[in-house]
Every structure is written in structure tokens, then in C-alpha cells.
Amino acid sequence: MKTSVANKYDITFGPLTAEHFDWLHARNYAGWVVLVDTNTREHCLPLIEEYLDHDNLVFIECEPGETNKNLDTCQDIWTNMFEGGVGRRWCAICLGGGVLEDMSGFAASTFKRGIDFLQIPTTLLSQVDSSVGGKLGVDFYELKNSIGLFADPIAVWIDPTFLKTLPPREVRSGYAEIIKHALIADAEQWSQLQQITDLSLVDWTQIIPQSVNIKREIVLEDPFERGRRKALNFGHTIGHAIESFFLETDQRLFHGEAIAAGMIMEAKLATSFSRLSATDYGAIETYFLRIYGHQSIPESAFPELLGLMRQDKKNEDARINFTLLEAPGKAVINKTVPEADILAVLRYYNSLG
Template sequence: MPNRKNVKLPHSIHFNSGSWEALNTYLSTSGFSKVFVLTDENTNTHCLPIFQRNCTLKNFEVLSMKAGESHKTIDSCVTLWQQLSEKGADRKSLLINLGGGVVTDLGGFVAATFKRGIHCIHIPTSLLAMVDASVGGKNGVDLGSLKNQIGVIKQPDLVLVTTEFLKTLPEDHFISGLAEMLKHGLIHSEAYWQKVSNYDKHTGDDLDTLILESILIKHSVVSADPNEENLRKTLNYGHTLGHAIESYCLDHSERRALLHGEAIAIGMILATFISSVLLSFPKKKLEEISRVIFNYFPKQEFNRSDIENVIKLLIYDKKNTNGKVHFVLLEAIGSHKINCEVPNSLIYSAFEYYENF
């Protein structure tokens, strides 16, 4: 990849030093009637001051929601819709979503539906949101513990990625974002997989370059297939079982709720094992991928009952058609196959592999 200073970004995505200039230019020329900034409890404390320091517009109103996946609900949307209405928002208003994946997903949905759609900007503050949630125009909320069941696809006006915000991020949330970068490597190329695999989280060398490349990988996929008819499904690698695991843990108080990346990391190991059986994905690469993922994500325990319930949740996956559960699998790193059917017996074998690695 060329030096990031020479990379041409899509017109709607701005990176680091160019982000604040793009925001201030946009705000000064667009004539918005009102500007609102959505935060959660964490970004209100840690990220809003950075925004205020860099944004030349001082006349905006702050909206806040509770932090965490459990608040990514339609009830949170109703509260925000009511606040927007009470504060005089109209169709020429702008909502700036300052936060991680929950804030950008939910805030994008609120903006896309309020008065049939108002303008919005995403300023992702977590690694996960920078490389995944904020790019591509997917907006929505969970239905109970079921992930992203309600939503729309609508692109934000701008995505402003400023890696300064990563300094505010707890380490487990930072590592969670690496799961999506590893996924981008698996579906895109051996070269990018190796770069992320060899990233040293202690030195942080070249992190900005890796983030930018991950953004460009996702954007290229989304641009080719904006409505997820074909290629965009590959971005769900590891997510079929990963989302089911995430939902299962959210819905069972005796288990620790997993961060999105933690669940997807498990899903990628399971999907790669299944790929090795059904599509002859190389066994040595399966072992390499497993080692890399376990280096970042400690093993979780699942008993037979847990696995049975995870499998039951697969019927809610958004890629399914005609009642059939569809997986994204790999023939090799960078070579994928969509709409794969997987027998339950093989899913049990995949969990056995995960447990015994």
C-alpha cells in the first residue's frame, strides 16, 4: 500500500488531520438549521472535549444515551426522536454521531428515520467503529438480544476518522476492533492478513496505516455491492456464528457479555475450521489463524447446551433465505464463497476444534 499521505480516500471519508478541516468546511457551507451531537456516557466524558476543541461551530446541542450494546434498542431511539422533536429539529438539521459502533449504528438509524431522514455525520471513536461500523451505511438496532434485526442502509454525509480518539479507549475495546481488521485480511488478501497478524500492540507501529487500509478494504467491498446482494456478504465472515454467540451471551446473565470483536473472533475460528472441511481450506493456515486469534482473544468455554442454543439462534441471521442458514466460507485467504449451507454436526465439530486447540 502507498504511504497514507498519498492515498486517495473516497470523498465522504476523511482521515486524521483532514477530518477536522473537512468537518468545519462542511458545517460552514451547508446551512444547517440546527446541529446535534450524539454521545454515550463514555464519549461524552472522554471524546466530546476533543470534538469541542477542534470544531469551530460552538452552537450545537448535545444528546446522550447510555453506553453499551444492551442500549442499542428501539427504546433508545424513541427517547432520541422525542428529544430531537422537543429541541426543534427539522429536516435541515444535522446529527453528528460521536462514539463507537453502538452510537454510529443507532445514531445513523435515528437520523435516517426522523422526519423521513435528516443529515448525519459519523465520528467513530473506537477502533471497531473506525474500521467497520461507521463505513458502509448500515444503521440499526437490536431486537432484544438479536443483533441488528431492525435497520436501514443509508450513507452518512461524512465519516471522520481521527485516531487521536483511540487514546481514550480501554484495551479490551481496542483489541475488539482488531478482530474486524483480521477479518478484512482473511477475506481480502494474504498480504493484509500478515500485516495485521504481525501487528505489535505494545509498540503500535504503523497502526494508522493499518486502519486506513482496513477502511479502504471495506469501502471497496461496499462500493461494489452497497445493498449486500453478493460481495458485501463476505464482510460477514465469522459473523454467522459470531453474532449468535454474542446474542446468546447477552441473553444469559450467568455468562459474561462478550464484546463484538470477542464473539467474531470465535466465529472466525469456527468458520475457518468449517472451511477446511467443506472447501479444503489449508489446515496449516487454519492453525496459523487460530494461533493469531488466540493470541488476542482468550478461549471461552461452551458446553453442549450452550452450543445447542447458539445453533438455534442461527435462524435469525440476516443472510438467510427461505429458512436456510447461509455461511460465508473461505477456499483460501482472499478467496471466498457465499451462501454455503453447513450441517449442524459440522458446527459441533468446529466447537470441538475450538475447545481443543
């Protein structure tokens, strides 16, 4: 069991065993509340069910997907917690991807002013991104993660075995965050990733710890996103807006697909508003299009996308704020870009299709 310390909790890499749950038993919780969605209940829960041997167990099942990451679902979680007799000395075990982790961690951290929670991420996206850093929350007012808080789990257990339960599109979505980590902080890893063309052949046991440690180091330096941690937002100013827009259509994009498009556009902006070279940009554009293809964005949606970007949490005034690249492995935060240039890069991206 390989362990990496992140703030006040452990991140472990490798197969889940009885040893993990012995550690949890030793904390003497009055009970465990296990949160799953309909997918993880069917495909992931059977992989650990033999270890869920506490005398007081409550299971809560949620509907999967970003459209259910809201306060209504949290209310259902809280109701089930109360009706199940969950108390302050219980621990919530969150078995799921990023949507469930964000939401169940938020629900646990606010229930009776907060109970402990443990994260067992089951998707590539959650293993390399949402399970690290203590950001929790739900979507509100058509904005991703606009209601939430910072709270750390007692531990994160990352088992790549769960990735075998995923369809290829889910794996590809999570891979976008791995690329992002390399682009903002590890030029050598970026060079290595560009050699990958078939995600079904990747040895995730090597790549996941490397990617997690990039984020862990950034979070340790800046836990509340007042400085360097903003680098993790590369691709997300435009990407989150695209994701939110398509969420309301019949062409819903996965998170990583939207962020991949956002990284293409924000890297293009960096050639004008930072110091990213045309050569480095070309490599970024080529690789993302190879892995993710292209998603045309209706020009009629551009005003709505700008409106969503203006509401972005990273903005400190009326201007739209970005993290941009200076070079692969080096990001610069708090770069504002005029709306005319954002519109121009949206049109440029559409021209690539």
C-alpha cells in the same frame, strides 16, 4: 487531511481540525444535533468541543453498550430531537463507537423521514467497520441489528487520536475486523498482521486506511449485500450468535472477541466445506488464540446458538448460511453447512481451551 471516496460521501483520515467543521458550516444546516454516549461525552467531546460553534446546537446523551442498542433508546433520541426543535434541515453528528453509530444513524435516518448525519467514529471497531457501508440499525428480538436500513452519512471523519481514550480490550475488539478484512480480501496484509503481537505498539495511521479501503471497495461493488459484500460476514454467523448469547450473561463478550471465536470456527468449517488448507487454518487458529485467548461456550447453550444462527439475516431459507475461506485473501459466499457439523465445530473450539 487524507481522503478516500466511498459511494457518495468522503472518508477522511487524520486529526480533526477547523477545516472539517468549516466544510460542515458551508452546508448551511439550520442546526446541529450532537449525539454522544456517557463515555464519549467525557473522553471524546472535549477534543472537538471548540469546533462546535453553530448557533443552534442540541446535545443528546445515551447510555453506552450493546444492551442499550434498542428501540427504547431510539425513542429517547427521537423525543429529545423533537423537544430540542430539530428539523429536516439539521445535521446529526454521531460521536461514538459502533453501537452509537448504528443507532444514532438509524434514528437520524428515520426522524421526520430522514435528516443528514455525519459519523465521527471513536473506537477502532467503528473506524474500520461500522462507519463504512451505510448499515444502520438496532437489536430486536435478541438478534443483533435485526431492525434497520441502509443509509449513507454525508461524511466519515476518522481520527486515530480517539483511540488513545480506549482501554486495551476495546482496541483488541476492533482489531478483529482488521484481521477479517485481510483474511477475506488481502493475503499480503494477513501475512503482515501475523507479525503483530503487541497492539499497544501498532501504528494505526497506516493500518486503518488500508483496512477501510478493503471494505470500501467491497461496498462500492455491492452496496446492498446481494453478492460480494456477504464476504464481510466471515466469522459473523457463529460470532453474532455467541455475542448475543453472552450478552444475556455476566460474561459479556465484546463484538470483536465473539467474532474472533467465530472466525476460528468458520475457518475450521472451511477445511471441510471449502478449500482452506490445514496449514492455512492452523495459522489462523494460532494467531487468534494468541491475540484473543479462548472463551469456553457451555454445551447447554448449543441449541440456543443454533436457534440464533437460524434467525441470521444472511439465511435465504431454512439452512444456515456462511461465508467461508478458500484461502487467505479469498472468500466464498453462500455456503450452507449442516447443523451436525456446526455442533461439531463448537465442540472442537471448546477443546482448544
